[in-house]
Amino acid sequence: IIYMDGLKCRYSTLETVLCIKINPDKAIEYLTKSANNGFYAAKEKLKIAIVNFWVDHHRQTENFNDHLEEVKQKNAAYFRKKHHLEDWGTWKQAKYFKEDLSLEYKNMIDVTNMFKDKLILDYGSGGGRDAFAIKQLGGNVECCDIIKENLDFIKSKDKDIKTYHLELSNKIPVENERYDIIHCHGVLHHISDISKVIQELNRILKKDGKMIVMLYTEKLFKDNLNEIIKYLANGIAHSWQEAFGKITDKCDYSEFYGVSQGRKLFLDNGFSIEKIADYHDDQFRLYILRKL
Numbered sequence: 232i233i234y235m236d237g238l239k240c241r242y243s244t245l246e247t248v249l250c251i252k253i254n255p256d257k258a259i260e261y262l263t264k265s266a267n268n269g270f271y272a273a274k275e276k277l278k279i280a281i282v283n284f285w286v287d288h289h290r291q292t293e294n295f296n297d298h299l300e301e302v303k304q305k306n307a308a309y310f311r312k313k314h315h316l317e318d319w320g321t322w323k324q325a326k327y328f329k330e331d332l333s334l335e336y337k338n339m340i341d342v343t344n345m346f347k348d349k350l351i352l353d354y355g356s357g358g359g360r361d362a363f364a365i366k367q368l369g370g371n372v373e374c375c376d377i378i379k380e381n382l383d384f385i386k387s388k389d390k391d392i393k394t395y396h397l398e399l400s401n402k403i404p405v406e407n408e409r410y411d412i413i414h415c416h417g418v419l420h421h422i423s424d425i426s427k428v429i430q431e432l433n434r435i436l437k438k439d440g441k442m443i444v445m446l447y448t449e450k451l452f453k454d455n456l457n458e459i460i461k462y463l464a465n466g467i468a469h470s471w472q473e474a475f476g477k478i479t480d481k482c483d484y485s486e487f488y489g490v491s492q493g494r495k496l497f498l499d500n501g502f503s504i505e506k507i508a509d510y511h512d513d514q515f516r517l518y519i520l521r522k523l
Contacts (some may be wrong), residue, residue: 333364335416336445336517339508346370349411354403354432355418359385362392365414373410375403401427409435413442417515420447420486421476429500433522442502442520447479451514452487455479493518 334342347369353362356374358381365372366389375395376382382394395404400422413432419425436442452459452475459474461467468474476485488496490507497504497520506519 333360335515336508336510339510339517340506340519342368344369346372346412350409351412351414352403352405352410352435354413354415355421356385356394357381359388359392361414361416363389366392370412372414400424401431403431403435405435407434408437408440411437411440413440415443416445417447417480419444420488421480421482421484423472423484423486425486425496426500429496429502433501436522438522440522441505442518442522444497444518444520445515446493446518447485447487448509448514448516449487449489450509450512451479454514488516490516 345368346365349370351365351370351372353359353365353372353374356362356376357378359374362372362374362385373393373395374382374385375397377397377400379396382396385392385394397403401424413436415432419428422428432442455475455478458478459468459471462474462477463469463471468477472484472486475487476482479485493507493516494504497518501523502520503523504518505521506517508517509515510517
């Protein structure tokens with residue numbers, strides 16, 4: 232029996248699992264069809280767990296090991312060359328952006344007066360795409376990021392924007408209840424210990440202050456599942472989170488959150504929820520939150 236996010240699956244024979252070594256795609260198809268059903272995201276995570284099992288445990292068969300390891304190394308070299316993985320680094324690409332994508336959710340909610348005369352932190356600002364747009368809308372915006380080069384880029388464009396270089400994602404060097412609004416678009420799903428960061432954001436947000444967050448959805452995970460499996464099978468990544476991160480953002484970690492997961496995450500950490508809405512082909516989920 233395998234338990235995965237509440238999804239219970241029973242497999243009749245050990246051979247069913249072992250056949251992953253021979254034909255993982257066929258085995259994955261069969262095993263997921265045999266599941267007791269459950270929410271879609273759990274089934275997708277089950278697929279990844281099966282692939283991880285195959286990658287991690289194939290060495291148990293000695294006569295299979297040498298050949299498979301050789302194939303994996305060749306495939307890994309091919310994928311790295313094809314996708315230029317040697318040049319990939321966490322968030323190094325963040326300062327490059329298209330300005331017309333700033334505040335991408337602006338067609339769903341009215342941002343005209345949302346930021347005016349407010350003190351806003353753009354958490355995980357990257358190169359400042361959203362921060363510059365917020366300032367144009369009358370907001371007094373400050374930025375923080377873990378990549379100093381991104382903050383240097385912001386300063387090169389606007390020396391008046393205050394920036395904070397973070398050494399740890401959950402340690403922001405400002406006083407309690409400083410901000411009227413915290414803006415965090417496409418950042419939290421890249422942090423494994425996400426609750427600690429949300430608690431820190433709660434600390435620096437004023438009582439009744441607003442937080443705007445975007446998290447990746449199960450749809451984005453589903454749309455990239457085949458590539459994730461390839462990355463795992465070819466040794467490009469060692470976990471589905473690493474593969475997902477490399478594919479979506481050229482970084483080392485990405486997670487996705489269903490609606491119920493997202494709601495619980497914020498409700499458990501001192502926020503009420505004013506609005507939840509999907510956009511970007513249902514791959515992004517917007518949360519408008521209020522500090523309790």
